[in-house]
Amino acid sequence: MTLNPSLVRLARIAAAAWVALILVALAATVPAARGANPTPSPFPSSRPTQLPAGLTFDARVLLDGHVRMGAWMAIEVSLANDGPALAGEVRLVGGTQGRTRFSVPVDLPTTSRKSYTLYAQAPSFGTSLEVALVVDERVVGVRKVAFALHDSLQLVVGVVAEQPGPIVGALSLLTDPNAARPAVVALDPAMLPVRPEAWAPLDRLVWQDVDASALSAEQLAALRTWVAGGGRLLVLGGTGGPAALAAFPDDLLPYRPSVTVDAEPAELRPLVGSIPEAATPVAALAGQLGRGRAMAESGGMAIAADSSYGSGTVTIVGFDPSTSWLVQGGSSSGLWARLVPVRSSTRTPLLAADDSGLVSLLGQLPAVALPPVGGLLLLLLGYVVLVGPVNYLVLRRIDRREWAWITMPLLIVGFTVAAYAYGISLRGSEVIVNQIAVVRGAPGTDAAQAQVYFGVFSPTRGEYDLRVPGGALLSAPFAGESWGQGVGSSGLDVVQTDPSRVRDLAVAYGSLRAIRGDTPIAAPAVEAELRVEGKRLKGSLTNTSQRSLLSSALVLGTSVVTLGDIGPGRTRTIDMALAGDVFGRALSERIFGVQTFPGGSGALTGTAYLRDQVRRQLVDQLTYDPFFGGNGTLPSDGPVLLAWAGEPLVPVEVEGNEPQRTGDALFYVPLALRASGQVVFTPDLVRSSVVETNAQFFSKDPFNISIGLGSAVLAYRPIAFDGRFEATRVLLAFNTGGMTTIPDPGDEVVPGPAPSPSPTPSPGATAAPVAPPPNWSGLPAVEVLDVETGEWRRLPEPVAGTAISIRNPARYVDAASGTLQLRFVNDRAEGVGFQLAVQLEGIVR
Secondary structure: OOOOHHHHHHHHHHHHHHHHHHHHHHHHOOOOOOOOOOOOOOOOOOOOOOOOOOEEEEEEEOHHHEEEOOOEEEEEEEEEEOOOOEEEEEEEEEOOOOOEEEEEEEEEOOOEEEEEEEEEEOOOOOOEEEEEEEEOOEEEEEEEEEOEEEOOOOOEEEEEEOOHHHHHHHHOOOOOOOOOOOEEEEEOHHHOOOOHHHHOOOOEEEEEOOOHHHOOHHHHHHHHHHHHOOOEEEEEOOOOOHHHHOOOOHHHOOEOOOEEEEEOHHHHHHHHOOOOOOOOOEEEEEEOEOOOEEEEEEOOEEEEEEEEEOOEEEEEEOOOOOOHHHHHOOHHHHHHHHHOOOOOOOOOOOOOOOOHHHHHHOOOOOOOOOOOHHHHHHHHHHHHHHHHHHHHHHHHHOOOHHHHHHHHHHHHHHHHHHHHHHHHHHHOOOOEEEEEEEEEEEOOEEEEEEEEEEEEEEOOOEEEEEEEOOOOEEEOOOOOOOOOOOOOOOOEEEEOOOOEEEEEEEEOOOEEEEEEEEEEEEOOOEEEEEEEEEOEEEEEEEEOOOOOEEEEEEEEOOEEEEEEEEOOOOEEEEEEEOOOOOOOOOHHHHHHOOOOOOOOOOOOOHHHHHHHHHHHHHHHHHOEEOOOEEOOOOOOOOOEEEEEOOOOOOOOEEOOEOOEEEEEEEEEEEOOOEEEEEEEEOHHHEEEEEEEEOOOOEEEOOOOEEEOOEEEEEEEEEOOOEOOEEEEEEEEEEOOOOOOOOOOOOOEEOOEEOOOOOOOOOOOOOOOOOOOOOOOOOOOEEEEEOOOOOOEEEOOOOOOOOEEEEOOHHHOEOOOOOOEEEEEEEOOOOOEEEOEEEEEEEEEO
């Protein structure tokens, strides 16, 4: 059979078009080539051997070079130019993945002296970074800055003091059973950054005998934000007098020191325990308690007190803990452990340590979700039917079956175009900027700090310049981009201006790039009056802003009450049972209910389902600790309002495009708490900290305690509240399997005299263990501190699975701070592991 030449030409043209279309489709999915090194380099040309004449260039990392993985660090760059005018940028490459170039524009006229601050994130490995001064894409100077990197568990304490030596020495002796020994850093006010994001490496800040007026207004604002985010500020008395603290705002301090008094040693017993016979009166800063609770008093005035501020705490101790009789008598070590507790968790309201969950949430977009299975099956079925039976029957009917080798490629090309069009219709043709944010606020103000994750989705391959208002600090995510996000793409090129900019962000076809941002932001102002009465939380909460708070919930410990949407100016009455959650459910389930999946009865679909998934996972991310897992509670000692914005908060601009903006934001607002009358602090509302330990090994997590041969002292106290606490009942439950409820304890027990401690073994020797009796319960001996005499009293041997109630509890719970101190003694060779739940009941006045 002779083929028609015109048909042959037509077939060749169709085949060529088919191949070309396939090649074009494949090419569209390949990201643009970025060169051999995908990360922008700070050194665009050869590095200079020396600075130009007349130019001076220095750089240092603030906080004396101490940084934390995933957190921002501030690099102070000092420039002096006595030569020709220069304009350029200061650059470095950093970030935990080493894929972000940070830049700050600089302008240096002749005879200028200027200081710039470059914010960056340290790489996961290494001890130094190189900062380059670049002019006209030519490096004119390089300086190396050193840093000390700390992991997310290690406690970092800053000390700002006139004589920091004694404080640094005492704090350096503290131990953390779950991490490396705390890092204690002597600082001067000039080393404190002006942006709160760069305070993240610090967990505690100790201030003594340095005039607070040395802090600039920006540094004071950063201090406020740092405390509100979970930091602890400890102000100590010394030789400076009340005037040295005048610059600290009243609403930050538990009391305003007004006079210096001579405090009797007995008045310090609630803080230091036993008093040596050689003790003498000490000078202390005193004042009327304004907020929080007194820890020690003299002459009706507070000489030590603490109060909560947002998620953090501010403590004033009006006397000097380095007083000789405190140090020589051994009381100062336990005092320091109480005043500067170790980190109980790596969780914070702003998730710096592990953001992998947030990055994955950025992909919860209809445009980047998998296409509907039904649509794919329908397309595939149509393809099979047309290429097979329909094509054959039509050609047989017209008696042109030899055309099959022409019609089949045409049908394939047609279905390729149809599949491509179907994908375009699903993904759209617009650039999409998706946002997931956690906004940390504080009661009574709209000033807040946000951690925002941006996902930039492009339906085609391209490069984009982004602008983020407010001077946001931008970087690649701490955990890197998820699989499929930014594959084969370049790193980030960030310019720190206002607005902040990302230059030449490469996005592959149908791909999504993730960017992390930290920025100050205005959040809804909330006023609350909350108090604990018995086993209930009562009061009111008012939204004083112009924004509606969507799907709101109030959380305290493991107790939750949902409040629904709260409109502007609207008030909700609060009456919540503090019963905890005996089933151990995730916090997201207690807020949103049992999760449903598409296809189930009453299940959400489409966009509503995706929004529900994002909100659930974001709440669960807040309750998850990467080292200890999730325990269903928020990283806060007080009540927290959780509410949603329902829309993106940061107006990201894409140069040359009007992007579609989607997203959601979680408002995390810690609230103040009062207590009045008879109250019950259930185990989930009692916090513990390690005071001291001399055991061969000791570890503590949110659920379990393990102790080897030796002893350990732990302090248990209720969550922060205003007032004095007179204990009427103390319950201890051992290995009962729950941390929210305690079984009936039966009769009260009377603590007896504690045995004399075994002599301290000589260096290199090991204390002789005691063989356990045949009926040993497997638990250590438990002793309780008598706050009236400073003596330890031993409780009857505990039994696993039971609870005990201590008779005359007021003798063992400090009324000023509500603290109960327990000592666990293990005099056996084998280690002991156990769980302990503590419940404190009493009257708050």
